[in-house]
Amino acid sequence: MDLKTEEIGDARIVTVVENRIDAAVAIKFKDRMRELTVDGPKRVVLDLSAVQFIDSSGLGAIVASMKQLGGARVLELAGLSPTVEKVFRLTRMDTVFKLHQNAKAAIAANAG
Amino acid sequence: MTTSATALTLDAPNILLTFPSGEFAVREALTAVLSGLDFLSLDLEESGAVELVLAEVLNNVVEHAYGDETPGWIEVGCAHRPNGLHFLVRDEGRPLPDGVLPIGQRPDISDVVDALPEGGFGWFLIQDLAKDVQYRRHDGLNLLSFRISVGIDHRVN
Structure with missing residues (x-):
């Protein structure tokens, strides 16, 4: 599961390079997220702009990634395509995560 | 007289494919079905x-009907009809x-992060969309049929 990270200000940006988070990669995604966020800034922004498809396994893995951060840190999401955003909306998970238009907006949101 | 009339069927499918149970085989099947529907010019x-x-239906088959220990085949049929796409999965x-x-049912979303559900969304998404x-069990087979109301020809009716 290909994920890239960079730190900007007080946020760690994790960018998903692959175009699907589905049942085939959900566990790998969750494990990789754990490795990449085991320590570091309080805010983690998951940039999903390359992701064109997510299923319920992928959704569950993103929720698990949020839980792995523990109570003091937060996972925010950026760059949801309409198809991905729909899965969050239908399941009401859009009310759980702070959603940003893109990674740049996520960084700016914090600065402001 | 009881006959096999209880079996779900799909006449004259536009797409019919059979593949081995597996998560990556599901990916390939999804790609094959979507490209088989190119002629409908579905929007995003x-x-x-x-x-x-x-994906939710097929992942359920891979994970629950078969599981890792007893893999088998999955068949997907899809027929385009005036009221949408009819699917039969066996x-x-x-x-x-x-x-x-x-x-x-949609799993409840808790206010407490630790209590958020990580699963149980699959059947909700299927029933919602x-x-x-x-569903029928027939002759040792699982038969699941459903319709998705897309690709509807508005000139019909």
Whole structure:
């Protein structure tokens, strides 16, 4: 599961390079997220702009990634395509995560 | 007289494919079905709904009907009709628990992060996005049929 990270200000940006988070990669995604966020800034922004498809396994893995951060840190999401955003909306998970238009907006949101 | 009339069927499917149970085989099947539907020129929302519902159905077969220890085949049929796309999915894995379709309620979203659900969304998404979802166990096979109301020809009726 290909994920890239960079730190900007007080946020760690994790960018998903692959175009699907589905049942085939959900566990790998969750494990990789754990490795990449085991320590570091309080805010983690998951940039999903390359992701064109997510299923319920992928959704569950993103929720698990949020839980792995523990109570003091937060996972925010950026760059949801309409198809991905729909899965969050239908399941009401859009009310759980702070959603940003893109990674740049996520960084700016914090600065402001 | 009881006959096999209880079996769900799909006449003259536009797409019919059989593949081995597995998560990556499901990916390939989804790609094959969507390219088989190219002739309908579905918009992004329509093809997204087809891909999501079919992915949830097929992932259930891979994970629950078969599981890692007893892989088998999965067959997907799809027929374009005036009221949308009719699907029939068949496999010879284990039946659904109690032999009935899950209701597919949306899992409750907790205010507490630790209590958020990580699963249970699959049947909710299927029941929410598909219509006429039906399940039968017949001759050792699971038969699941459903309709997705996309690709509707508005000139009909």
